[in-house]
Amino acid sequence: VDTDPAVQRLLDREAITRLVHAYCRHFDQAEPDELAALFTDDAVVDYGPESGQTRGAAALRDSVAVGLATLFAATSHHVSNIEIDHVGPDEAVGHTYLYAWHRYRDGRADSELWGRYLHRFRRTPSGWRIASLELRAAGSRDFHRQRMHPIGRASP
Amino acid sequence: VDTDPAVQRLLDREAITRLVHAYCRHFDQAEPDELAALFTDDAVVDYGPESGQTRGAAALRDSVAVGLATLFAATSHHVSNIEIDHVGPDEAVGHTYLYAWHRYRDGRADSELWGRYLHRFRRTPSGWRIASLELRAAGSRDFHRQRMHPIGRASP
Amino acid sequence: VDTDPAVQRLLDREAITRLVHAYCRHFDQAEPDELAALFTDDAVVDYGPESGQTRGAAALRDSVAVGLATLFAATSHHVSNIEIDHVGPDEAVGHTYLYAWHRYRDGRADSELWGRYLHRFRRTPSGWRIASLELRAAGSRDFHRQRMHPIGRASP
Numbered sequence: 001v002d003t004d005p006a007v008q009r010l011l012d013r014e015a016i017t018r019l020v021h022a023y024c025r026h027f028d029q030a031e032p033d034e035l036a037a038l039f040t041d042d043a044v045v046d047y048g049p050e051s052g053q054t055r056g057a058a059a060l061r062d063s064v065a066v067g068l069a070t071l072f073a074a075t076s077h078h079v080s081n082i083e084i085d086h087v088g089p090d091e092a093v094g095h096t097y098l099y100a101w102h103r104y105r106d107g108r109a110d111s112e113l114w115g116r117y118l119h120r121f122r123r124t125p126s127g128w129r130i131a132s133l134e135l136r137a138a139g140s141r142d143f144h145r146q147r148m149h150p151i152g153r154a155s156p
Numbered sequence: 157v158d159t160d161p162a163v164q165r166l167l168d169r170e171a172i173t174r175l176v177h178a179y180c181r182h183f184d185q186a187e188p189d190e191l192a193a194l195f196t197d198d199a200v201v202d203y204g205p206e207s208g209q210t211r212g213a214a215a216l217r218d219s220v221a222v223g224l225a226t227l228f229a230a231t232s233h234h235v236s237n238i239e240i241d242h243v244g245p246d247e248a249v250g251h252t253y254l255y256a257w258h259r260y261r262d263g264r265a266d267s268e269l270w271g272r273y274l275h276r277f278r279r280t281p282s283g284w285r286i287a288s289l290e291l292r293a294a295g296s297r298d299f300h301r302q303r304m305h306p307i308g309r310a311s312p
Numbered sequence: 313v314d315t316d317p318a319v320q321r322l323l324d325r326e327a328i329t330r331l332v333h334a335y336c337r338h339f340d341q342a343e344p345d346e347l348a349a350l351f352t353d354d355a356v357v358d359y360g361p362e363s364g365q366t367r368g369a370a371a372l373r374d375s376v377a378v379g380l381a382t383l384f385a386a387t388s389h390h391v392s393n394i395e396i397d398h399v400g401p402d403e404a405v406g407h408t409y410l411y412a413w414h415r416y417r418d419g420r421a422d423s424e425l426w427g428r429y430l431h432r433f434r435r436t437p438s439g440w441r442i443a444s445l446e447l448r449a450a451g452s453r454d455f456h457r458q459r460m461h462p463i464g465r466a467s468p
Contacts, residue, residue, distance in 0.1 A: 003160065004315065006323055011162055013326075014169075021237045025251070028294055030311040069311055076270035076294040078253050080236045080392045081333045095337070097390050099255065099411065101270045103295050110297070114388035114413045138340055138388040139415050141422070155342040155381055159316065167318055170325075177393045181407070184450060186467040225467055232426035232450040234409050236392045255411065257426045259451050266453070 012092065013084045015128050016121050020096055023130065024077035030068040036061035040122055044132045048148045071144065074103040079117070090123035091131075098135075104144070111142040116151055168248065169240045171284050172277050176252055179286065180233035186224040192217035196278055200288045204304045227300065230259040235273070246279035247287075254291075260300070267298040272307050324404065325396045327440050328433050332408055335442070336389035342380040348373035352434055356444045360460045383456065386415040391429070402435035403443075410447075416456070423454040428463050 003011075019038055026035035039045070039057040046053045054060045081097035098115040120132040137148035159167075175194055182191035195201070195213040202209045210216045237253035252273040259266050276288040293304035315323075331350055338347035351357070351369040358365045366372045393409035410427040432444040449460035 003162070004319070006315070007160070007163060007319060010166065010322065010326065014166065018239060021239050024237055024253070025239075028309070029307065030309045074295045074309065076253070076255075078234075078236045078255050078270075078390075080390045081336055083330060083333050083337075097336070097388070099388075099390050101295060110295070114390070139386045139413060139422070151341060153340070153342045153386060159318070163316070163319060166322065170322065174395060177395050180393055180409070181395070184465070185463065186465045230451045230465065232409070232411075234390070234392045234411050234426070257451060266451070 009086060012086065012123075012128070016084050016092055016094065017082055019121065019128055019130060020079055020082060020094070020117070020119070024079055027064070027068075027077055028075050030072075032061045032065040032068060035064055038130055039133075040124065040129045040131045043130055046132075046134045046149070048135055048137075048145055050145050050147055071105060072102055073105045076101045084121075092121045092128075094119035094121060102144070108144075109142045111140065111144060113140045113143050114138045115140075115148075165242060168242065168279075168284070172240050172248055172250065173238055175277065175284055175286060176235055176238060176250070176273070176275070180235055183220070183224075183233055184231050186228075188217045188221040188224060191220055194286055195289075196280065196285045196287045199286055202288075202290045202305070204291055204293075204301055206301050206303055227261060228258055229261045232257045240277075248277045248284075250275035250277060258300070264300075265298045267296065267300060269296045269299050270294045271296075271304070321398060324398065324435075324440070328396050328404060328406065329394055331433065331440055331442060332391055332394065332406070332429070332431070336391055339376070339380075339389055340387050342384075344373045344377040344380060347376055350442055351445075352436065352441045352443045355442055358444075358446045358461070360447055360449075360457055362457050362459055383417060384414055385417045388413045396433075404433045404440075406431035406433060414456070420456075421454045423452065423456060425452045425455050426450045427452075427460075 023035060023038055036057040039060060041057055043057055044053055044055055045060050054063050078099045079096050083095045084092050086092045096117040098117055100113040102111045116136040118134040119130055121128050122131040136151045138151050179191060179194055192213040195216060197213055199213055200209055200211055201216050210219050234255045235252050239251045240248050242248045254271040254273055256269040272292040274290040275286055277284050278287040292307045294307050335347060335350055348369040351372060353369055355369055356365055356367055357372050366375050390411045391408050395407045396404050398404045408429040410429055412425040414423045428448040430446040431442055433440050434443040448463045450463050
């Protein structure tokens with residue numbers, strides 16, 4: 001089939017959006033293997049200055065598995081305002097809003113986070129994958145991290 | 157027109173997404189007739205173990221009408237993370253995130269629900285309709301139901 | 313290219329959705345110039361009966377700039393349930409859910425708003441622009457405005 005380039009980009013953006021949704025679903029269902037499989041082998045993930053960067057899907061899997069098993073009793077990651085831009089036929093960047101709710105295993109107050117995901121996506125032979133993820137925060141309530149990357153508000 | 161099958165599925169998923177949005181809008185605007193018209197005549201709806209299943213659009217209409225008239229003073233159903241998969245040309249399943257806010261008529265505290273809709277959709281001669289809906293909860297605050305279907309977190 | 317009309321409408325709705333996302337992003341990043349550039353020169357904006365209508369992108373820019381510099385320390389505008397309908401090839405209307413979180417400069421409690429944007433969009437030689445915006449509220453908590461346009465719930 002000789003697909004219209006505009007349609008191909010629509011289909012790409014839909015596939016990438018599905019990747020972001022799958023990330024949330026696997027996180028909230030506590031499935032670190034399935035979550036890590038959404039990333040490239042060399043993916044860089046940065047949840048904030050208190051966590052440091054994670055390099056590689058395998059390291060991400062281990063890091064997320066610890067958090068899911070020891071910190072969170074339940075989570076819910078609601079994404080919206082998804083803006084995806086191709087920077088080449090096989091590479092794209094994304095800016096996504098996150099509203100996340102968390103319940104903790106130790107019984108402290110539930111927390112909420114109003115944040116952003118900055119993503120880089122790469123098309124691989126197996127389909128689109130997340131090549132990098134950076135979490136930024138507009139604000140939070142009772143969140144377990146004190147310092148977060150800011151969204152870069154012009155008038156702070 | 158000889159539509160590209162990939163484009164046809166995009167258009168289907170958009171029509172189904174509109175159905176989910178219309179459900180939220182009619183619920184929040186307290187329009188049970190318009191809400192029930194989005195379902196197949198034999199639709200099965202399950203809001204949780206305390207409610208029991210509702211069978212048929214007519215029974216759903218009556219059940220929702222009672223809740224809208226007696227329990228809720230205002231509601232807001234925000235859906236996101238919508239994942240729709242065809243299981244045939246005229247049938248699809250959906251997994252959708254719900255963030256819902258509710259105000260009650262009797263003045264108790266407002267509630268919030270972080271949940272999921274599991275849908276089955278069917279194409280009818282009048283267009284896509286909701287054939288089944290199951291509500292699951294990741295968590296809630298001050299919600300009027302105590303027991304809910306869980307989202308199935310692997311590490312509870 | 314002789315684009316399928318159904319595909320053209322898909323592309324239009326995606327471009328319009330991007331406009332709504334850009335509005336949120338520029339608001340939350342405190343960029344009033346970039347925000348105002350999303351509107352037609354004659355755009356009418358109505359945030360509620362306490363604000364009165366703003367007429368024109370330039371007046372909107374000034375009004376938003378004051379709010380961003382004096383009232384809000386941080387905001388996060390999460391949009392979902394976006395329903396866009398063409399009312400002609402170059403005009404469309406939209407009904408969008410808003411969940412907004414606000415932190416204030418004077419240290420009062422953070423607020424939340426569960427609302428709706430009613431939009432009118434127009435295709436201009438520079439692309440789609442917002443021709444009108446009306447904000448309606450289903451409910452709020454600790455919001456800085458007391459009176460808001462209601463969403464029009466049938467059974468109040």
